Amino acid sequence: MDTLMTSHLANEELTAAAERILPVLGGLYGGDPVLLAIVKASEGDVAWIHQAAGRELGSDLTDPIQLADETRDNAFTTLRDFAGIWAKNGAANAAQREAGGRLRAVFAKHGNSLHRTGYTVESGLMGALLADLGSESSRRDLETLGLTASCQRLVAAQAEFERLWGQKFARPAEAGAPPLRESVPALKRRLNLLVDVAAEVERLNPSTETSELLAKLNEIIKDLTAPVQARQTREAKEAEAEAKAAGAN
Numbered sequence: 001m002d003t004l005m006t007s008h009l010a011n012e013e014l015t016a017a018a019e020r021i022l023p024v025l026g027g028l029y030g031g032d033p034v035l036l037a038i039v040k041a042s043e044g045d046v047a048w049i050h051q052a053a054g055r056e057l058g059s060d061l062t063d064p065i066q067l068a069d070e071t072r073d074n075a076f077t078t079l080r081d082f083a084g085i086w087a088k089n090g091a092a093n094a095a096q097r098e099a100g101g102r103l104r105a106v107f108a109k110h111g112n113s114l115h116r117t118g119y120t121v122e123s124g125l126m127g128a129l130l131a132d133l134g135s136e137s138s139r140r141d142l143e144t145l146g147l148t149a150s151c152q153r154l155v156a157a158q159a160e161f162e163r164l165w166g167q168k169f170a171r172p173a174e175a176g177a178p179p180l181r182e183s184v185p186a187l188k189r190r191l192n193l194l195v196d197v198a199a200e201v202e203r204l205n206p207s208t209e210t211s212e213l214l215a216k217l218n219e220i221i222k223d224l225t226a227p228v229q230a231r232q233t234r235e236a237k238e239a240e241a242e243a244k245a246a247g248a249n
Contacts, residue, residue, distance in 0.1 A: 001199035001214070002221045006188040008228045011049060011180065013118035017224050018046045018191060021217065025194050028201070028213045035197060038190050045187035052180050065119075065164050072126070072157035073115040079150045080107045086145050099141035106132050111234055116227055119165065126158050195221070 009017060022043055029035035084107075086092055086100030110129040114122055132138060133151055142148045195217070202214045 001195065001202050001218055002225055004191060004195045004221050005225055005228045006191055008232065009224075010118050010121050011184055012120045013224075014184065014187060015046050015049050016118060017220075018042060018187060020220050020224070021191065021195070022046070024213055024217045024220065025198065028198060028210060028217070029194070035194065038194060042187055042190040042194070045183050045190065048183040049180060049187065052183060065161070068157070068161040068164050069119060069122075072154065072161050075150070075154040075157040076115050076126070079147060079154055080104075080112060082147055082150060083107060083145070096145060099144040103133075103138065103141050103145070103147075106138060109238075111231070113227065113230065117231070121231075123158075123162065123165070130155055130158060 004017070004021075006014060006017075022039055026036065026039045029039060083100050083103035086096055087104045089097065089100070092100070106129070109132070110125050111117075114125040114129070117125065133142070133154075139148070142151050198214060198217055201210060202218075
């Protein structure tokens with residue numbers, strides 16, 4: 001069983017992870033009242049976190065936010081892929097290939113897969129990316145490749161997502177919701193406990209009845225862990241590059 005890296009998940013990523021994992025754990029622990037109670041408590045933690053963040057489950061803003069996120073993801077991948085194509089286009093002239101290479105490096109700097117992260121993490125990475133794409137040199141490269149309009153669509157998509165996200169947080173949290181400083185650690189602690197128990201079940205008492213659920217759980221955890229590990233690797237490389245640059249100065 002892979003390790004669930006809850007300590008490295010942003011709140012939005014944590015609740016998304018819990019919403020995928022808890023149904024599987026509920027099936028796995030259906031015959032154990034104590035563990036099932038922890039599963040139910042974790043589901044309550046997720047609800048409290050949503051409420052403390054100013055969003056009720058089933059909010060009428062959920063679908064528009066998801067659509068806005070998909071729109072900016074599509075705008076991001078379109079611009080990223082076109083820049084990459086120009087960098088390798090044998091029919092392009094040298095100036096075009098060089099412009100494509102510089103833009104491709106900008107995307108790589110902030111993460112070619114940043115659209116696969118959680119809402120809040122993606123917003124931070126996207127903001128930094130757009131700042132770089134707004135530099136004078138990047139604007140010239142975009143114009144050289146005819147990608148200015150594509151970049152403007154990405155800017156607009158990011159702005160629309162942030163507008164909807166801001167509306168969500170402008171809504172008051174439901175009365176009685178515990179603060180995030182209480183509900184987030186509680187959810188992490190319970191998820192880690194439940195996954196650790198599942199790992200012991202896998203090691204000590206595997207059975208036909210549980211094997212499918214354990215395999216599904218492990219698949220979900222691997223899927224959740226991959227972007228976290230990629231982010232850690234990228235951050236480590238960036239920190240190393242910054243340290244080398246500082247040493248050179």
